[in-house]
Amino acid sequence: MDAQITIIGAGVVGLSIAERVSKDFKDVFLIDKYPTFGQETSSRNSEVIHAGIYYPKGSLKSRLCIEGKKLLYNYCIENDVPFKNCGKLIVATSEDEIPIIEGIQRTAFNNGVEDLLIIDKDRIAELEPSVFAMKAIFSPSTGIVDSHSLMKSYETGTIHNGGQIVYGSEVTAIRKIESGYEITLLDSDKKIYRFTSNIVINSAGLTSDKVSEMVGLEDDKLKIMFCKGEYFRLNPPKNRLINRLVYPVPEHNLEGIGIHVTVEIGGGVKLGPDVTYLKSNDYDYKVTPSKQEAFFKSVRKFLPFLEYNDLSPEMAGIRPKIQKPGDPVMDFYIKEEIGRGCPGFINLIGIESPGLTSSLAIANYVRKLINI
Numbered sequence: 001m002d003a004q005i006t007i008i009g010a011g012v013v014g015l016s017i018a019e020r021v022s023k024d025f026k027d028v029f030l031i032d033k034y035p036t037f038g039q040e041t042s043s044r045n046s047e048v049i050h051a052g053i054y055y056p057k058g059s060l061k062s063r064l065c066i067e068g069k070k071l072l073y074n075y076c077i078e079n080d081v082p083f084k085n086c087g088k089l090i091v092a093t094s095e096d097e098i099p100i101i102e103g104i105q106r107t108a109f110n111n112g113v114e115d116l117l118i119i120d121k122d123r124i125a126e127l128e129p130s131v132f133a134m135k136a137i138f139s140p141s142t143g144i145v146d147s148h149s150l151m152k153s154y155e156t157g158t159i160h161n162g163g164q165i166v167y168g169s170e171v172t173a174i175r176k177i178e179s180g181y182e183i184t185l186l187d188s189d190k191k192i193y194r195f196t197s198n199i200v201i202n203s204a205g206l207t208s209d210k211v212s213e214m215v216g217l218e219d220d221k222l223k224i225m226f227c228k229g230e231y232f233r234l235n236p237p238k239n240r241l242i243n244r245l246v247y248p249v250p251e252h253n254l255e256g257i258g259i260h261v262t263v264e265i266g267g268g269v270k271l272g273p274d275v276t277y278l279k280s281n282d283y284d285y286k287v288t289p290s291k292q293e294a295f296f297k298s299v300r301k302f303l304p305f306l307e308y309n310d311l312s313p314e315m316a317g318i319r320p321k322i323q324k325p326g327d328p329v330m331d332f333y334i335k336e337e338i339g340r341g342c343p344g345f346i347n348l349i350g351i352e353s354p355g356l357t358s359s360l361a362i363a364n365y366v367r368k369l370i371n372i
């Protein structure tokens with residue numbers, strides 16, 4: 001075999017896995033079709049270190065988020081990755097929403113997030129004087145991270161451990177062979193290469209269902225639907241009125257968690273993302289200027305100082321959803337496909353939020369699935 005382990009996809013998850021497994025194995029290859037890392041979902045997100053408040057008890061999303069946030073804070077400290085443990089408010093803006101946030105606190109407590117506090121108007125005014133809320137949840141363990149620096153650090157760690165990173169090469173075919181897989185690559189000069197690997201880890205984000213199909217694993221339940229999230233920027237100087245993350249109460253099936261206010265490491269503030277399932281799986285990163293009205297109305301409930309012209313179109317990201325519109329929340333799919341005739345082929349599909357927060361915990365989980 002040319003490689004012991006091949007990881008497809010150098011987003012934050014593939015990079016984290018590469019760093020983790022290159023500590024224990026030699027001949028680890030990380031492949032991406034772009035000339036550098038993180039050109040898709042990993043650089044188009046809110047960069048929030050989630051506390052793990054919303055996810056169903058016992059799900060991978062819940063477990064890996066709670067474990068992952070602790071690992072991530074420690075990793076950032078040890079590796080000089082910029083982060084801020086700024087905390088977050090989930091605001092009740094009407095009497096009706098107060099029992100909802102109380103319910104969120106109880107569910108989160110049962111799921112292992114035990115540090116949420118319900119705070120009243122006075123405390124809210126101390127923390128965020130410009131925010132309107134009747135009551136709020138304060139989550140002290142929520143934070144933000146510079147995802148580019150995080151990915152750079154995972155990349156450096158992988159190379160330091162002896163792993164090899166191959167950019168500008170698209171995986172176009174995978175064939176099961178005796179004790180492993182033959183992988184076909186198309187490089188940027190349109191040259192074709194083939195090599196063999198004992199283990200293949202599919203961490204290909206938005207096209208992870210297509211990569212799985214390359215080895216014959218077809219499954220309607222694992223078809224990815226592109227689900228776009230757009231952002232608007234809160235223009236200076238009003239960005240200075242917000243110090244931490246502020247969220248409304250979430251939508252009932254967690255398709256999204258409501259248009260929220262995200263602070264950035266550099267002090268910028270953005271609003272979003274919204275939730276739009278795309279009709280086809282096209283990479284559509286356009287921001288729709290006509291949505292400004294809806295964003296404005298949605299957050300004005302808790303940002304009363306906001307005026308329409310304080311917003312400007314910012315950017316968009318695409319969630320790799322396996323949850324169909326209107327369906328209950330779906331978990332991350334992370335499995336070695338031995339049961340479907342593909343031993344040593346590890347699939348990661350539907351790694352939407354909280355994938356960034358969970359990246360180190362996902363890497364440990366995947367490490368335990370490797371059996372060579």
Ligand SMILES: Cc1cc2nc3c(=O)[nH]c(=O)nc-3n(C[C@H](O)[C@H](O)[C@H](O)COP(=O)(O)OP(=O)(O)OC[C@H]3O[C@@H](n4cnc5c(N)ncnc54)[C@H](O)[C@@H]3O)c2cc1C
Pocket residue numbers: 008009010011012013014015031032033034037038039040041042043044045046047048049050169170171172203204205206207208211228229230273316317318319320351352353354355356357358
């Ligand atoms: C709008 C939005 C907001 C979010 N906010 C947060 C947040 O605040 N906190 C949080 O924890 N998570 C958040 N997430 C989720 C988080 O961004 C993702 O879970 C994470 O980035 C997924 O990383 P990944 O490595 O799995 O995928 P990606 O970053 O998509 O990487 C996959 C890589 O695979 C490569 N690839 C694909 N196919 C091939 C092929 N055939 N050959 C070679 N390379 C290939 C691609 O080029 C790409 O680089 C958000 C997501 C979105 C969309």
